Amino acid sequence: MNNFSYTKAYSVDEAVSLTNVNEDNKFIAGGTNIIDLMKYFVTEAETLIDINKIEGKRDIVGLDNGGILIGALMTNADTAYHPLIEEKYPLLSKAILAGASAQIRNMATNGGNLLQRTRCYYFYDIHTPCNKRTPGSGCSAIKGYNRIHAILGHSENCIAVFPSDMCVALAALAAIVHISGLDGDRTLAFSDFHRLPGDTPNIDNNLKKGEVITGIELPGNGFSKNYSYLKLRDRSSYAFALVSVATGLELEDGLIKEARIALGGVSHKPWRVQEAEEFLKGKKADAENFAAAADIILQGAAGFEHNGFKIKLAKKAIVRNCMMALDPSSQRPGAKPSL
Ligand SMILES: Cc1cc2nc3c(=O)[nH]c(=O)nc-3n(C[C@H](O)[C@H](O)[C@H](O)COP(=O)(O)OP(=O)(O)OC[C@H]3O[C@@H](n4cnc5c(N)ncnc54)[C@H](O)[C@@H]3O)c2cc1C
Ligand code: SF4
Structure with a gap:
């Protein structure tokens, strides 16, 4: 690890001005990702600006529009176990608790979770070419061991x-990210926050240099009656997803009034295809329609030497997870969906 200075920011304004002093100043929140990256020499910082002392960003506040604003500095654990999240947004609670370990979730913050970097093995190995780490050096994964890699939206x-x-x-x-920077405050729809790699895989998201995430807004509808999060991985705990699916359904008289389906582990950003959600509207909530929606979601999917299996896995995971969403009791640990 290279030498660096350390300082604390006590307000959002102070954090923004401190990070803009030097191109290589970086924020640290829970430190569960940035410290690893520094230890492996993947990233370095002139000064680490600790933002944990900023007041008022560790809680959840209700909004007039019926939604909530979750503080960026709240830990993943406090968020997942917050009574409001458990009651109104259990899908979020489930997804958070499927990640990492209890110890890491106790440290990791919500803002940091959005900005964690890829787990591509070559990205962490500074002795191999990697366009994300060193633009223009090449991609070792395309012809390398690419079991955990993308099947959608890759370049x-x-x-x-x-x-x-x-x-x-x-x-x-459909969260909304709240951001503050030198130019003031702004919001970004979640679907616009993360980027596809294109020609600039070194840029993960649309946060500008020196901006700080202050909160994450959730709209009023938390799909709390019919939801499910399914994470498929090589080990049943403490492993990243090969494929994951988040489903929220709103049902009326046995028909689908609204559907939300997002995939993880398959692309450079969470993958949501609104065409598939539109397709499901007004349809019967059954395996056949979910399978047709899965085909729409996976349109254009292309695997590499070691990860082609993810296409079939993702389609089956979507159907299974949507069926599980019909019966939220299937969210109990170990429960199996009735397919
Ligand atoms: C062993 C291990 C296993 C894991 N498994 C999983 C898993 O299964 N699923 C999963 O989802 N995650 C997993 N994680 C990742 C973990 O969730 C992230 O490391 C964590 O969420 C990052 O949050 P943090 O607060 O620690 O971020 P930090 O490490 O402090 O920061 C990460 C980045 O975000 C920036 N940053 C932080 N907060 C802000 C802010 N408010 N505004 C602007 N910039 C900010 C920092 O500058 C840095 O660039 C795992 C991590 C480890 C170490
Ligand atoms: S897949 Fe992306 S992160 Fe991995 S080696 Fe290629 S360029 Fe680097």
Whole structure:
């Protein structure tokens, strides 16, 4: 790890001005990702600005529009176990608790979760070419061992996936990211927050240099009656998703009034296809219609030498998870869906 200075910011304004002093100043929140990246020499900082002392960003506030605003500095654990989240947004709670370990969730913050970097092995190995780490150096994964990599939205420059569980639920819930920077405050729809790799895989998201995430807004509809989060991985705990699915359904007289389906582990950003959700509107909530929606979601999917299996896995995971959403008791640990 390279030497760095450390300082604390006590307000959003102070954090923004401190990070803009030097191109290489960076924020630290829970530190569960940035410290690893610094230890592996993947990233470095002139000064780490600790934002944990900023007041008022560790709680949940109700909004006039019926939604809520979750503080960016609230931990993943406090968020998942907050009574309001458990009651109104259980999909988010489930997704968070599917990630990492209890110890990591106790440290990790919501803002940091959105900004965690890919788990591509080559990205972490500074002795291999990687366009995300060193633009223009090449992509070792395309012809390398690409079992965990993308099947959707990849480019010839990068096939990495975004590893978060929490963000898959946030995509399905149509969250809005609250941001502050030198130019003032702004919001970004969750679907516009993360980027596809294209020609600039080194840029993960549309946050501008020196901006701080202050909160995550959730609209009023938390799909709390019919929801499910399914995470498929090589180990049943403490492993990142090969494929994950977040589903929220609103049903009326046995028909689907509204559907939300987002995929994780398959692309550079949580993958949501509104055409599939439109297709489901007014249809019977059954395996056949969910399978047709899965085909729409996976349109254009293309695998590589070691990850082609993800296409079939994702389609089956979507159907299984949507069926589980019909029976929220299936969210009990170990419960199996009735297919
Ligand atoms: C062993 C291990 C297993 C894991 N498994 C999973 C898993 O299964 N699923 C999953 O989803 N995640 C997993 N994670 C990732 C974990 O969830 C993230 O590391 C964590 O959410 C990052 O939050 P943090 O507060 O620690 O971020 P930090 O490490 O402090 O920061 C991460 C980045 O965000 C920036 N940043 C932080 N907060 C803000 C803010 N408010 N505004 C602007 N910039 C900010 C920092 O500058 C840094 O660039 C795992 C991590 C580890 C170490
Ligand atoms: S997939 Fe992306 S992160 Fe992985 S080696 Fe290629 S460029 Fe780097």
